[in-house]
Amino acid sequence: MSEAKRIYQANLDAVSAAVVAGDFTKIRQHIAIPNMMSTTDSEIVMASVEEFDIVMMDFRSELLARGMVDYRRTCLEAHFVAGQSDMVAGRHRTEVILRNGATLPPYENHSVIMRIDDRWMGIWLQAIMDNTELQLLSPDIAAAQAEARRMLDRTGHRTA
Template sequence: MSLSPAVRIYQDNLDAVSKALMEGDLREMMRHIAIPNMMSTHDTEIVMSSPEELDMVMSDFRTQLTGRGVETYTRTCLEADFVAGRDDMIAGRHRTETKGTNGVAVSPYLNHMVLMRIDGSWMGIWIQAILANTELEILSPDIAAAQAEARRLLDTIRR
């Protein structure tokens, strides 16, 4: 059975970013992730507005993974389709699995992601991991805390 174009594009993005993450290759990651970029979990969200922030977040996440013994980081598209009325945007859902020398290193979890075609390339613009950031620090706690404080201050100024 052949994959739909949307599923193929989504899976290609997952594979490229996963490989770049595990290799610590920011340049390759930047070919597949747009800036600004929003990432969220059940309890945290951040907006990465520069390549430096993306590098910091991904380095922190990679450190979390390797610290838990992760050797293989695999993300598999479960479903993806073009957003209605848009041939430049794909929304989908995928499963993240990890393996280490002793088997599963981190419990599998689900994610939602949106890709957008920008200058001819499909790039991730938003991803949500369906778990709490406290379970697996996907998002850098320092950046998340600073951005949450900035939002809180802005909200108090607006009142």
């Protein structure tokens, strides 16, 4: 296994175990804030610990409501970003195992992790699925941020 893939998988394993355990402090040890997450139909920027915790609690509640007993993410590929020994980009598959032994439909993700203060931290994640399929992103926060972007687009003050 390449060094990039080992680093990426270790981050996936740590965050997955913390999600199952509901240990939001442990999750924050492996995911940087601010953090950007997106699905094919939504995106969210978590700019504070409070916002991050809300998003993670909402996501875990969604998984538990569906019967989650395990949350597994497997690295499919990972590489150091060209010229950046402190940044790894990769792709992984997520599986949610339910109480009855079934699984939710697996989905793929793209993610970037970065070494920050000697720890590998997730800085960006894109789930290749609609947020309506599995609420990865808090609908209320995502909707409020989308509305703010729409307002900026209408007034012409958006710079991106």
